[in-house]
Amino acid sequence: MFAEGGRQILDTQQQSSAHEDNPSSLEAYRDLEGRLKKVENEIRLMDREGRVWSDSVESRLQFLERCYRALAGEMTQKERHETEELKKKIKELEAKHKELLSKAMSMHKDSENMNDVSRLSAVLQMYEMLRLRDWQKFKTECGLTYQTGHGIIKELFNACEKDIEQRTTSIFEVLGISPSNDAMTNSKEAMMPAIRNLFRYHYYQSDTEFYSKIISHTGFDPRPAPPRQFAQQCCKVYCLLLLQDPPVKAAWNLQESPVQYLEHVDKKDRELWGKITLLWPIMKCGEEVIVRGVVWDEN
Known part of the structure; x- marks a missing residue:
């Protein structure tokens, strides 16, 4: 499944030229390449042990593939759009979290001391x-x-x-x-x-x-x-x-x-x-x- 696709994606000889002009991108690519190889090795080990794959593992591997393609410049326009939308949602959630945290802290200042039996x-x-x-x-x-x-x-x-x-x-x-x-x-x-x-x-x-x-x-x-x-x-x-x-x-x-x-x-x-x-x-x-x-x- 992923092993064959992974080997195609991880063919550094075919992809290295895409990073020669960008050292930081190349470093990120190699870091991700190492992680993918580690995951692939774990997959083989689990295969030998006769374990059953879960959907969550496949989803994570697909996500890693997408990350790799982004570094290699192979992300599709649809995937870029989805990624940007995800970033916006994350920022919105972070802003909401900060707002709620601020309210919680202000309420805490006036909250009761639960250790006070005469509260x-x-x-x-x-x-x-x-x-x-x-x-x-x-x-x-x-x-x-x-x-x-x-x-x-x-x-x-x-x-x-x-x-x-x-x-x-x-x-x-x-x-x-x-x-x-x-x-x-x-x-x-x-x-x-x-x-x-x-x-x-x-x-x-x-x-x-x-x-x-x-x-x-x-x-x-x-x-x-x-x-x-x-x-x-x-x-x-x-x-x-x-x-x-x-x-x-x-x-x-x-x-x-x-x-x-x-x-x-x-x-x-x-x-x-x-x-x-x-x-x-x-x-x-x-x-x-x-x-x-x-x-x-x-x-």
Whole structure:
């Protein structure tokens, strides 16, 4: 098959004159000639071993023949056109690759640290479990109404915001930065990411006693186990949301909450909603809605 054609192609005596005036072409030709001979020898060896050829090997050999003819000036016009088209496609792919790589690198700068157990995606999973599993268990075991649950959740969330605000103020006071000092506003804003990171680690590692102190500033008495566990988890999850960079905060104003950012606690269609109230707030990062709010119908 290729052996005979190869010997015809590799007849250097007939082809050498085509390269005498071009040393670089001659060098490339000889290099390719050596590779082709090596392939041909491997073919003979495999023939003796009784191996079966695959289409991929034949395709590669045909490609080598085409390369040889290109060096010898024997490439047809059609083959030149196909080669030029292939070069264009390769350049386009390289340009696309560079563009995608650039985008990936820019996204990576803002991507989450997957080793951070208090990263936003992990905390949002905790929040989802809080709203579904923990709340349902708490409501059932304590026989709560939605109205009572709304009051407890909102009061706990407010206590978390006050706790973090007070701790942040204390740090600025230690640094000699007054909260009312507008001239230091830029410095305070520049320091906030580092403070949030420090706090987030501390709040994530803290035990139940730490969160019990936050709960003590509310009117909620969580001495029985079910309400105590729910209240502590509420505080932990919401504090970790507040300490993201930028922070994720609860929005309780129903009048400023577009209906597409709300869902019904009983999964009712919107046309069946009555007079609604928020059970769980909308979670927002600036103006971006991160988690939809949960409503129920007031009686």
